[in-house]
Amino acid sequence: MDVRFEGVSHVYGAGTPFARPALSSVTVSIAAGSVVALLGRSGSGKTTFAQLAAGLERPTAGRVIVGGAESSAERRLPPDVRRRIGAVLQHPEHQLFEETVGRDVGFALRRRGVPPDEVERRARAALFSVGLDPEAYFARSPFRLSGGEKRRAAIAGVLVYEPELVVFDEPTAGLDPEARERLIEHLEAVFRRRRPTVLYVTHRIDEAIRLADRVLLFDAGRLAADVTPAELLRRFEAYRRFGLRPSPFIRALFAVGRRAPDVWDDPPRTPAALADWLAARLGGGRKGARP
Amino acid sequence: MNGLGTFPLGRHLPGDSFLHRSDPRAKLLFLFGIAIAAFTARSVAAVLVLSLLVPAAIAGSGVSPAYVVRAIGRTAVFVGILAAVQLFIPRPEPPLFVLGPLSVTAGGLKEAVLVWLRLLLLFALGALLTLTTPPLVLAAGVVRLAAPLRRVGVPVDAFGLMLMLALRFIPTLLEALERIMKAQAARGVDFTSGRLRERIVALLSVVVPLFAFAFERAEAMALALEARGYRPDAPRTSRRRLAFGWRDVVLAATLALALAVAAWDRGRGGP
Numbered sequence: 001m002d003v004r005f006e007g008v009s010h011v012y013g014a015g016t017p018f019a020r021p022a023l024s025s026v027t028v029s030i031a032a033g034s035v036v037a038l039l040g041r042s043g044s045g046k047t048t049f050a051q052l053a054a055g056l057e058r059p060t061a062g063r064v065i066v067g068g069a070e071s072s073a074e075r076r077l078p079p080d081v082r083r084r085i086g087a088v089l090q091h092p093e094h095q096l097f098e099e100t101v102g103r104d105v106g107f108a109l110r111r112r113g114v115p116p117d118e119v120e121r122r123a124r125a126a127l128f129s130v131g132l133d134p135e136a137y138f139a140r141s142p143f144r145l146s147g148g149e150k151r152r153a154a155i156a157g158v159l160v161y162e163p164e165l166v167v168f169d170e171p172t173a174g175l176d177p178e179a180r181e182r183l184i185e186h187l188e189a190v191f192r193r194r195r196p197t198v199l200y201v202t203h204r205i206d207e208a209i210r211l212a213d214r215v216l217l218f219d220a221g222r223l224a225a226d227v228t229p230a231e232l233l234r235r236f237e238a239y240r241r242f243g244l245r246p247s248p249f250i251r252a253l254f255a256v257g258r259r260a261p262d263v264w265d266d267p268p269r270t271p272a273a274l275a276d277w278l279a280a281r282l283g284g285g286r287k288g289a290r291p
Numbered sequence: 292m293n294g295l296g297t298f299p300l301g302r303h304l305p306g307d308s309f310l311h312r313s314d315p316r317a318k319l320l321f322l323f324g325i326a327i328a329a330f331t332a333r334s335v336a337a338v339l340v341l342s343l344l345v346p347a348a349i350a351g352s353g354v355s356p357a358y359v360v361r362a363i364g365r366t367a368v369f370v371g372i373l374a375a376v377q378l379f380i381p382r383p384e385p386p387l388f389v390l391g392p393l394s395v396t397a398g399g400l401k402e403a404v405l406v407w408l409r410l411l412l413l414f415a416l417g418a419l420l421t422l423t424t425p426p427l428v429l430a431a432g433v434v435r436l437a438a439p440l441r442r443v444g445v446p447v448d449a450f451g452l453m454l455m456l457a458l459r460f461i462p463t464l465l466e467a468l469e470r471i472m473k474a475q476a477a478r479g480v481d482f483t484s485g486r487l488r489e490r491i492v493a494l495l496s497v498v499v500p501l502f503a504f505a506f507e508r509a510e511a512m513a514l515a516l517e518a519r520g521y522r523p524d525a526p527r528t529s530r531r532r533l534a535f536g537w538r539d540v541v542l543a544a545t546l547a548l549a550l551a552v553a554a555w556d557r558g559r560g561g562p
Contacts (some may be wrong), residue, residue, distance in 0.1 A: 016358045017304050079481070087477035094467070095474040097499035103358045107496070111489075112481040142505065157478060178312035 001084060001164040001197050003030040003053050004164065007062035010048050014060050022048040024221045025062065027188065030214075032164075035191055036197040037208030037229075040218030041157045041243035043056075046201045047090070049218065053199055054087045067163065081231065086163030086196075088171055092154035093147065101127070102138035105157045120228040127153070127158035131186045148179030158159070159190060172207065206247045209233065210269050218244050233267045249274070298364045299354075299418040299524060301461030303425050308353030309538055310423040317539035318420050324546040325416060328553035329409040335401065337556035338408045340550055350418050359415065366414050369406075374407035417453025419456060423429045429453035431531045449523040456512065471500045 010023040023045040030036055030053075038046035051057045054190050055077035063072040068080040077085075089095075098104035106123035113120070124134035128153040142153055153170065171187070172180040172232075188211060192200055203209055209229040210213055216252060217225035217232075219242045227233075232239060236246065248255070249271045256274065257263050260281065268274040305311075306336065310318065325344065332338050345363075349356050378399045421429065434451035441447050477494045482493050498511030 014359075016297045017355055018297045035370040051473070056477060082477075082480060087474065089470060089474050091470075091479075092474060094500050094504055095465060095478070096503075097496050097497075111492075156527055161479070161543070213442065 001067040002032045003165065003197065003199075004028075005049075005052070005062070006065070008052060008059045008064055009061040010052060010057060012048075013267070020021045022221055023052070026223045028061075028216065028223060028226060030197060030199075031238060032197050033195045034214055035200065035212045036214045036216060038199060038201045038206055038210035038216050038218065039203075039205065039244065040224070041240070042203075044218040045221040046216075046218045047169055049216070050112050050169055050199045050201050051075055051089075053165070054085050054167045056087060056089075065092050069090070078110075083161075085162045086158040086161065086166040088155050088166065088168045090169045092158070092171070093150035095157070096142040096150060099141060100139050101132075101142050101153050102134075104142050105153060107157060108161045122144060122160055123156075126156040129159060129186060129190055130156045131182055134158065142154050146171065146174050148183070151175060151179075155183075155187075162194060165199075167199045167201075169201045170203065171200075172204065183268040184211070196290070204247075204268075205232075205244055206249050218246075219243075229269060230264075230267050234264050292326070298365075298462075298465055299359065300414075301421050301458045304354060304422045304424075306353050306423065308423065309351040309541075310348065310419060312536075313423075313542060314533055314535050315424050315539040316436050316533060317542045318424060319429075319432050319436060321542045322413070322416050323419055323544050325549055326413055328546075328549045329412055331550075331553040332460060332556045333405075334478055334556050334559075335404055335408065337552060338405060338412065339550055342412050344545070344549065345412065347545075348416060348419050349481050352423050354419065354422055358538065359418065362418060363411060363415050367411060370410045370414065371407055373410065375404045377403035377406050392395050397551060402431075426455045426458045428460065431529055431533065432517070434529075445524060448531065449528055452521075460505075460508070463508065464501065468497065468501055471497050471504070 001031055001282055005026050005028045005265055007210060008023060008026045009021070012018075012020045022043075026045075038049060040046050047178070048057065051106070052059060052071070053066065055064075055066065055071050057072055058073060058076060060073055063070050065071075066077060067081050067084065069078050071077045096104050098107060102120065102123050103205065104120040109119040109122060110116075127134045127137055132152055137153070142150060145153060158166065168187075170227060172183055175183065184207060185236060190196075192212065198211075201207070201210060209232065215225075215227050215232050216223060217227070224242050227235075235252065236244070236250060236254070240267060241258055252271070253263065253267060253274060256278065263277065268277045293450045316536040320434070325341065329341055331337060346356075356489075378395050379393050380399060381394075382396045382398050383394045384398055386396050387400065388395055401527070417434065420555050424432070433454055434447055437447045470483065472480075478484065478498050481489070485493065
């Protein structure tokens with residue numbers, strides 16, 4: 001599902017004393033099937049951008065065109081288009097409400113009138129795709145799960161209807177390192193297999209570089225840069241003014257780059273890939289060595 | 292669903308207006324007195340006269356009138372449902388018209404309109420009270436007003452804290468509500484249409500997570516209070532000094548006038 005922003009501005013609480021401008025005249029086109037990371041400081045407009053794309057907010061000015069349908073100050077996205085969009089908002093675990101994990105994951109499908117046995121089959125598949133064993137989790141209460149499990153169950157409840165456009169708003173925030181790694185692996189697999197258009201809001205630059213094929217950088221409500229992950233890495237210093245700070249991985253990449261500039265030809269996107277690149281380079285041929 | 296986070300009740304809007312600079316005790320007594328006046332007055336005309344206080348208070352608060360009027364408009368529908376109950380209380384008088392098993396009388400209609408106006412008047416003034424008073428100051432005002440009750444063993448400070456927390460939580464819960472509604476809307480919940488069964492599911496999909504969230508927050512709040520050594524029975528001192536000024540005299544005079552109007556109206560009409 002392609003997404004186009006045409007001169008889009010958004011003000012929260014417009015017309016009240018609590019009015020808060022969040023996005024100002026953003027124009028950008030996103031091709032169907034691309035994974036786009038949204039980076040920027042807190043309050044830079046990335047969440048608003050994602051919610052506008054998902055039709056959860058309407059622009060105060062300009063228009064958003066999603067899958068050929070328009071959303072503007074006067075018009076909402078039509079229901080048939082909204083049904084093809086998924087949104088994993090901040091703290092998605094707060095959307096769980098059914099008595100069992102299985103019922104909660106299947107909720108959206110039931111709403112769409114899918115027959116019960118198909119709902120169950122697809123709910124199990126969705127649980128499996130986020131790494132929760134359906135046998136163990138299907139009949140459990142969602143309120144008894146750990147934070148990371150709740151998070152993944154909630155995400156399964158969105159992936160279950162196979163949205164063509166999915167918005168993720170900091171899906172890994174607040175998870176422990178292991179849960180985060182696992183979630184990213186599963187998301188990566190889902191993205192590869194189903195090829196949805198993805199808008200991925202994050203503060204973690206490593207996640208953006210690993211998952212995305214395009215990075216939008218926001219600053220004070222404006223679209224400040226629109227680059228590929230490779231470009232972002234190459235010109236990292238230039239983007240520091242938008243609040244980006246180098247992760248240990250990026251520091252390592254720069255350290256390697258100082259001695260071997262050809263690493264920038266096609267920069268590795270994960271620490272593991274960087275390790276592989278180095279191993280190949282050092283002639284050890286120890287492919288697959290992991291730190 | 293949008294804009295819930297900007298609903299005025301419980302929200303504070305920093306400012307420097309007449310109402311912002313009045314003493315919280317004066318404002319609380321004023322609101323309380325107006326409530327008495329509104330329920331003492333027996334005629335629609337008298338309540339309408341009292342309603343003139345709303346534009347006056349808006350002017351004295353420095354808050355955008357369009358904003359307050361819109362909030363009153365949104366509340367009017369909800370309060371209207373409450374007021375409509377009055378229509379259906381049986382009365383010994385000839386019905387104006389019959390609605391199925393219910394007969395609507397002139398007296399019932401008048402009572403409904405009265406209740407509707409009174410509640411809206413109090414909502415508007417209450418919203419302006421919280422808009423112009425930070426929750427801490429408001430709680431300090433309540434505690435000081437209720438201080439004499441301490442002697443008969445009423446836990447005044449605990450009530451003050453409860454009040455402050457309750458006010459403080461209204462906007463937080465409204466924001467959470469908005470977020471949860473968005474998340475469920477993204478999963479295909481339609482809040483505006485559907486059959487009764489679907490509407491109940493839509494409601495549950497919001498109410499259950501909202502309660503779960505509220506309990507979580509409340510537990511965290513209790514822990515935070517305990518961690519900072521809060522003990523409800525311990526004597527407390529306050530950093531805040533409250534002092535009455537000329538603005539509070541104006542409020543008192545206005546209140547006296549409003550009470551006089553209400554008393555005259557009641558005396559005029561008989562029970």
